[in-house]
Amino acid sequence: MLPSCVRVIVRDWLNANHIVLIGRQRTVLIDSGYGRDATQTLDKVSGVLAGRPLDWLVNTHCHSDHMGGNAAVRAAHACRVSIPRDEAPLIDAWDEEALWLSYADQRCERFSFDDTIAPGDEFDWGDLHWRAIAAPGHDMAALIFFCEEAGLLISGDALWENSFGILLPGPDRVTRLEATRATLETIARLPVHTVIPGHGPSFTDVKAALERSMQRLAAFERDxxxxxxxxxxxxxxxxxxxxxxxxxxxxxxxxxxxxxxxxxxxxxxxxxxxxxxxxxxxxxxxxxxxxxxxxxxxxx
Ligand SMILES: [Zn+2]
CATH class of the missing domain: 1.10.10 (Arc Repressor Mutant, subunit A)
Structure with a gap:
């Protein structure tokens, strides 16, 4: 189902999936899982890399289940680390409330990053061409990565097969709901063949997944x-x-x-x-x- 240069390590709900993109020039890891399980993460990623060094770690967004292994991965591989542009202020400030860390009884080892990725930026990862797209909602700074030639979408927590990542209530609720709707509509307009989500296995019935998410969103909008x-x-x-x-x-x-x-x-x-x-x-x-x-x- 996936090109051989795209390797997906499906984890669980505590750890986001790892996507390893193995190209002739470089190797890239998208998302590093939860800190508690960083040793397992390093083992799994090394297994897929089969002796190649890891050159670059990228996060779809900065929640503990996606960035929790960043410090360990960077220490093990001395790789470049890139985060979404709009996450940088929270990571610089290590804002435990906005990052849902101690505020929500979650843990993440603090890490440093080298640079940021903005919506519209394009990359050659795993010998495929990828474009970063803004995917606000669950996390207002989140990015998804789309490869048009292979019809692949790395969706983070913006779209799973049966839902999407939690939406916070509160004063910004309407903004978040509207952003989530816009993100789902953006995905609906992309020629996606396969979604590689942040949690759960990859899936191809994108239309049905979007419908389920729209239904959930409508329920949140009502209540x-x-x-x-x-x-x-x-x-x-x-x-x-x-x-x-x-x-x-x-x-x-x-x-x-x-x-x-x-x-x-x-x-x-x-x-x-x-x-x-x-x-x-x-x-x-x-x-x-x-x-x-x-x-x-x-x-x-
Ligand atoms: Zn998340």
Missing amino acids: ELRMVRHVLKVMFVFSLMDRRRLAVNELDVYLESVPLYADFNRRYLGLDRKALADLIVGDLERSGAIRRIDGFLIAA
């Missing part, structure tokens, strides 16, 4: 509280995967200790400790996303 609940649940499952488990009897104290949950509860929900815990965990247990075993919650 801000739905966005709130969705963010809380997705962030909680992420942290559960990161921590591997959480004691049920420490849940309410945990939720109070993480600024994101406390903030969201104060701004949108106004629930007591137990009700907040029930809201987040109840739905996730019912849907089978998390399980309760011997007094601990684990991600299913």
Whole structure:
């Protein structure tokens, strides 16, 4: 399905997929996964490189599951590191709230970058020609990478087979919703044959994927509280995967200790400790996303 110079290492939800582009001139890695699993990431990427050095690491956007291995990859390969242009101020300032780090109980080793990529920039990666396209919404600074000759789209968290990355509620909600719609419409206009998403396997039924995402987007447009609940649940499952488990009897104290949950509860929900815990965990247990075993919650 993919040209031999394009190698996709499909990971999970804690780690974004790695896309390795192996060209005659240089090798490029798109996205470095989550910091906790950086050793695994280095092994997997080295396996695909088969002895070639890694020349260049590029991020679709700066969330912990996409940039978490940046420091380790750079240390191991002494490669060039490029991030989307509009992420640079957040990375320079290492803004833990805007980057969803300690604010959301996520971790990422701080890294330095060499330069930035702007929408419209073009590259030869893996002997194919790629163009960076702005993909704001989930992350207002995100980029996607399109290769017209092969009909390939590296979509990051802008489009997955069944959805897209979380959208934050709040004062910029409408801007984010409109940007997400515009990004999906941009993708719909591109002659894409195969999408290589940030999470999940590559897929070719782009039209159906866009329809599912548009439906989800419409539901978010109708109901801000739905966005709130969705963010809380997705962030909680992420942290559960990161921590591997959480004691049920420490849940309410945990939720109070993480600024994101406390903030969201104060701004949108106004629930007591137990009700907040029930809201987040109840739905996730019912849907089978998390399980309760011997007094601990684990991600299913
Ligand atoms: Zn993301």
